Amino acid sequence: MTVTIKDVAHAAGVSKGAVSYALNGRPGVSDDTRARILKVAGELGWKPSLRAKGLSSAKAYAVGLVVARNPLLLGTDPFFPAFIAGIETTLVEHEYALVLTVAASDEAEEQAYRKLAAEGRVDGVILTDVRVDDSRIALLQELKIPAVTLNRPETPSPFPAVCMDDTNGITDVVTYLVSLGHTRIAHVGGPQTYIHGRSRRLAWQNALSKAGIEGGAFIESDFTAAGGLAATAVLLGSAQPPTAIIFANDLMATAGQSYAQSLGLAVPDDLSITGYDNTELATYLNPPLTTISADPLLWGRVAAQKLLDLLGGARSEDVFLPSPAIVVRASTGPAASVPGG
Amino acid sequence: MTVTIKDVAHAAGVSKGAVSYALNGRPGVSDDTRARILKVAGELGWKPSLRAKGLSSAKAYAVGLVVARNPLLLGTDPFFPAFIAGIETTLVEHEYALVLTVAASDEAEEQAYRKLAAEGRVDGVILTDVRVDDSRIALLQELKIPAVTLNRPETPSPFPAVCMDDTNGITDVVTYLVSLGHTRIAHVGGPQTYIHGRSRRLAWQNALSKAGIEGGAFIESDFTAAGGLAATAVLLGSAQPPTAIIFANDLMATAGQSYAQSLGLAVPDDLSITGYDNTELATYLNPPLTTISADPLLWGRVAAQKLLDLLGGARSEDVFLPSPAIVVRASTGPAASVPGG
């Protein structure tokens, strides 16, 4: 059926070992012999069996990604599909595949890593949604799985990080809103257990301070539309409602904008709104959403490349990608002079 | 290091073969011996190596999914993440993993399948987004990869199909709109090269005919927000604009709704809008979107189960899942009496 190393060796009149040496560019065969072997291998259409290679080299030739999200909400997050596509663009050029796991809870996530390790499914993983105190770092060390993290964890991590700074974008948004005359700028953030949830809040806070504005309202939400709506309701129902709300993603911003409009508020005349992600939909809302344009595709591509480098034995230094930039659209405008503002 | 079958055999005082028989429930060992072997294996914490099993059994213990979408638009599609999560819920209970590939073009997609086959990465695949004349069916047969398709292809297919009928939902939407007095009901569909794009259009057409309404406007779009907006612009700019538009997914519907509102039209007073998918966001729009509630999680779970059954040698009969049902929200209402209507 399929052609094996034995067939090639026989056809080339050499031993299996010689074929192996020739293919892997090792010493042990002369240049002439090597060329002949490779020629024969090419003619026979030999593709070394990954399974056999895997067994003797104890490698899986695959990398893993464990996505920890509520499956029902996963579909609303535009990050992962694009990120995965980015990973693929790197892997497709190498003899590596992506093994994807979806975990609904923290326990399921740990189990997923343990299963990947126990079954030897992957040679390394990419760690996303890094948390403030992230037990997965220690877990991966225990399991001896090489990894790359998205952004550098706050706790010590032996793994290289691929960083895309999200503070610049938020800072720019705050600066922009201040320049439009806003002074009551609220922030609806993601869970503060995530470092990206936290860093966005801190960026907002710091930018406000730098602008001489104190005490902006903050609500910790959950990156879902439902959460965005609930947070918006709280903010708009307060004694001193904000004139601008910075959401930590487009989904919450979209829900918030719709809710504000349903109350009869005009966006941006009564309330400015910004998101984060620059999802396709953001362009086509009414009004189109001012947001921050991340590049998950690039992030995935570079993270996968970094992981492959790491598996190849390269030095593990952090990589820094360009900061996502603000995209100004019609959901932001001059601050209305509100009573008490 | 890790414990192997040899260690277990030695500890139990039997041969490797006996351990293999015991573990796999084959005849060749007595009940007593079997129990003893399993006990020893448990004590030693032996996990048979997937790689070794794979080599001798020529299996990958993995299933594949090739997602053919523009990576930049993939993130807007709520179907895949939930579908994949569904697949996972099945796989996690078995010794199977999911290998995911993203392909940006048709050629890349074929290459992806060929690569999966050549590398022996997967034992079977799930075929989504079945096309009207789908060359992948023949390709998979050529590559000898077992498969399960989502819905039954129109061309002969040897693979079992996991079907979720989408015509009922569309029919119900048309019926509902007619009951509200609408007679000019347009449809913005997906690419007609997809069977689900086509079947939704046919369902709309048939339902209109049954209601005695002729010649509803149809625009073939592409499931993207941009496409939804463009189609809406054409429809609303026509001589006899519709009083209701049925979109083939929520994303197009959302963009269409926003566009209509940006023209000053009221939804649903001037224009009723419906989507398909029941994405999380649909609930939180202004107005909330009437849509059709598919269950991609269930679909994924059942498809994966069906594929595993198939790999296990089971009979391959089609499976039929409940039809997605209409979810009525505020984006639909009584038809306005429009000039010429």
Added chain:
DNA sequence: AGTCCCAAGTGAACCGGTTTAGTTGGTCCA
């Protein structure tokens, strides 16, 4: 009592690669 048969279990081959230990033949140098 002898034959047959089957369950129970062993040893080795096998899957398709990699790697190690060992063999061969040629060159260099004293």
Added chain:
DNA sequence: TGGACCAACTAAACCGGTTCACTTGGGACT
């Protein structure tokens, strides 16, 4: 001219399972 040394290569072991061919011992049947 003989020993040292090295490049080039082979044979076999190895990775960790599965499976085939074969042996052994006990019970049933004649």
